[in-house]
Amino acid sequence: MSDAFDNWKTQIKKGYLDLCILLMIRKHTRVYGFDLLEKLAQQDIVLKEGTLYPLLSRMTNEGLLKAAWETENLKGHPRKFYSLAKSGEQLLDEMNEEYERMIRIYKSLN
Amino acid sequence: MSDAFDNWKTQIKKGYLDLCILLMIRKHTRVYGFDLLEKLAQQDIVLKEGTLYPLLSRMTNEGLLKAAWETENLKGHPRKFYSLAKSGEQLLDEMNEEYERMIRIYKSLN
DNA sequence: CCTCATACTTAGTAATGCTAGGTATAGTTG
DNA sequence: CAACTATACCTAGCATTACTAAGTATGAGG
8 A cells, every 4th residue: 555645656657758758859859768767757747658658659640649660870770760640739738728727726726 | 529629628627626626725824625616716727527536536535535424514515625634735745746847848848 | 689678568356436316304484 | 284485414336547566678788
């Protein structure tokens, strides 16, 4: 049985990771998974690979991201690059609006 | 299959509701479920009873809340009043700190 | 040749919010 | 007093996500 706070920390990230990852991809236009993992860690969002990759796959399947294996300059390990699809940009805008709303409510209660 | 945004809105609330409810109870010291439902709705957090009550039960079982059936002045329907337990206050402080951190990261990515 | 770092993948688990009901009491109306 | 409504709380089952804990595969360095 895990600590109440640890458990909450898992829950509070649901949805938040999607948001941050979409923001991060928008910021960098085109990134691959492992690099994204490091960029997120720099922002103090530390994920395991087993958390990030399924998330990227899901968002790609939902049509939010475009994914492409690197084909040119292929020296080193193959990398799968992600970028925002149209519907991903649109969703991100909606998410931002909703999240700002939630922050406002939170602030007003504190 | 639900819309991607609707689905996300469900996910992003996980943990957030706990936080808001603890904040609300702290603010009012002592409230019962149905009243809490209305107070939250006034803040634009609209829940179904089937969402709130299990949540209150869970937090009570975890020792975060103290629950007591109204015994005095018992006219009208019986009401179960909730207030913050020690560990609930403590958890709330930790949650606040973590949530502020998440907001800072979010802002920096946007 | 063996180890390590990079890079991606997958199966299974725990936890929460929602749906869609249900129970019970008190006041109101015909 | 019977029927209805509003108040107040409860519960079973579902869908979804983040995490754990593996595994696969490539290239570089000793």
